[in-house]
Amino acid sequence: MKELKIRGTSGDSTLYIGESLQNLKDYIPPVKTVIITDSNVKYHYHRDFPPAQIIEIGMGEKIKNLDTVRMLYEKMIEFEVDRSSFIVGIGGGIVCDIAGFVASTYLRGLRFGFVSSTLLSQVDASVGGKNGVNFGGYKNMVGVFNQPEFVICDMGLLKTLPKKEVLCGLAEIVKHAAIGNAVLFSYLETHYEKALRLDHEVIERLVWDSVLLKSTVVNRDEKEAGERRKLNFGHTFGHAIEKTVGVPHGEAISVGMVIASALSEKRGYLLSEDTKRIESLLNRLGLPTRLQFNEKKALEALIRDKKRQNEDIHFVLLQSLGHAIVEKIPIKELKTVIEEMS
Numbered sequence: 001m002k003e004l005k006i007r008g009t010s011g012d013s014t015l016y017i018g019e020s021l022q023n024l025k026d027y028i029p030p031v032k033t034v035i036i037t038d039s040n041v042k043y044h045y046h047r048d049f050p051p052a053q054i055i056e057i058g059m060g061e062k063i064k065n066l067d068t069v070r071m072l073y074e075k076m077i078e079f080e081v082d083r084s085s086f087i088v089g090i091g092g093g094i095v096c097d098i099a100g101f102v103a104s105t106y107l108r109g110l111r112f113g114f115v116s117s118t119l120l121s122q123v124d125a126s127v128g129g130k131n132g133v134n135f136g137g138y139k140n141m142v143g144v145f146n147q148p149e150f151v152i153c154d155m156g157l158l159k160t161l162p163k164k165e166v167l168c169g170l171a172e173i174v175k176h177a178a179i180g181n182a183v184l185f186s187y188l189e190t191h192y193e194k195a196l197r198l199d200h201e202v203i204e205r206l207v208w209d210s211v212l213l214k215s216t217v218v219n220r221d222e223k224e225a226g227e228r229r230k231l232n233f234g235h236t237f238g239h240a241i242e243k244t245v246g247v248p249h250g251e252a253i254s255v256g257m258v259i260a261s262a263l264s265e266k267r268g269y270l271l272s273e274d275t276k277r278i279e280s281l282l283n284r285l286g287l288p289t290r291l292q293f294n295e296k297k298a299l300e301a302l303i304r305d306k307k308r309q310n311e312d313i314h315f316v317l318l319q320s321l322g323h324a325i326v327e328k329i330p331i332k333e334l335k336t337v338i339e340e341m342s
């Protein structure tokens, strides 16, 4: 097991990479713990939960809303949760986002921690202190920045994760490698088959390098003023594709990263061989690199997402493999790129 300490303005957080859910009891107070989890995770792992009150939520992005938050507040009143209580979210990014939000707002904030059970939540959602829910058709519209006391990343839990969820996590790992760690990129090229098989040693290394990179970026810019934007590599087009084509997040950002790499090459930064390496790695992992999408609709979604028109947008480019930069790019230029790509 490896530990990583993250210092946030709202407090410190410690990540335990390779720790087991079975040891969760050592991280929480002996009484007054409430576990928030979803039905899938409860079904697979409730035998390993420590003794605690359990509140189960549903699944999918559509339940990440204020109705679920209200249900949780009501249950917490029923369970007489007070300031001495401890909240643990056991699940993927959805459970952790909601549990963190509820714990941060109920009674103006309770102590809380997470056990991340998806690859995506281990490499992405577990770091950064963002907690929140969707509102009015917008993702993560209502929320708080607040660090969990701990995050346990138990690789053993990934064995029951559906393949498409594993791919979502791998797409974010490729993103981390592309923006900030060329050595990790080469490691992925060599070990992608083992990564797909969820080889324990390989996954632990991938999670460790990812959280190290994300925490370094977040430490420099907790509230997303500049540096943190680099984590959006592939996400500008990715979100637009996700919305218009309806594919999973990981698949959409895979295509988004290929478009952003092509634009980086076009702007004279990324070498053509490196654009090809990115596309080829994503392909070998089984992620799509081209998708049929309606350019006009995707561009409209992108403009709506950024809430601006006829302007420049901050776009993450690769200066080289393992080094990202943020540049303002006119929407017109983005239009040309997607026309060429689709």
Ligand SMILES: NC(=O)c1ccc[n+]([C@@H]2O[C@H](COP(=O)([O-])OP(=O)(O)OC[C@H]3O[C@@H](n4cnc5c(N)ncnc54)[C@H](O)[C@@H]3O)[C@@H](O)[C@H]2O)c1
Pocket: 038, 039, 040, 041, 044, 059, 060, 061, 064, 091, 092, 093, 094, 095, 097, 117, 118, 119, 120, 121, 124, 125, 126, 127, 128, 129, 130, 131, 139, 140, 157, 158, 159, 160, 161, 162, 165, 168
């Ligand atoms: N807070 C942040 O910084 C941050 C960062 C990235 C993403 N997110 C959010 O995370 C969410 C996506 O998270 P996710 O991809 O983990 O999705 P998720 O939480 O929906 O989990 C995916 C699916 O896997 C199931 N599952 C979870 N763990 C399992 C396991 N061990 N075995 C079997 N099934 C399991 C879940 O029940 C669910 O059906 C989005 O809402 C996104 O906005 C937040």
Ligand SMILES: [Zn+2]
Pocket: 172, 235, 249, 253
């Ligand atoms: Zn993402």
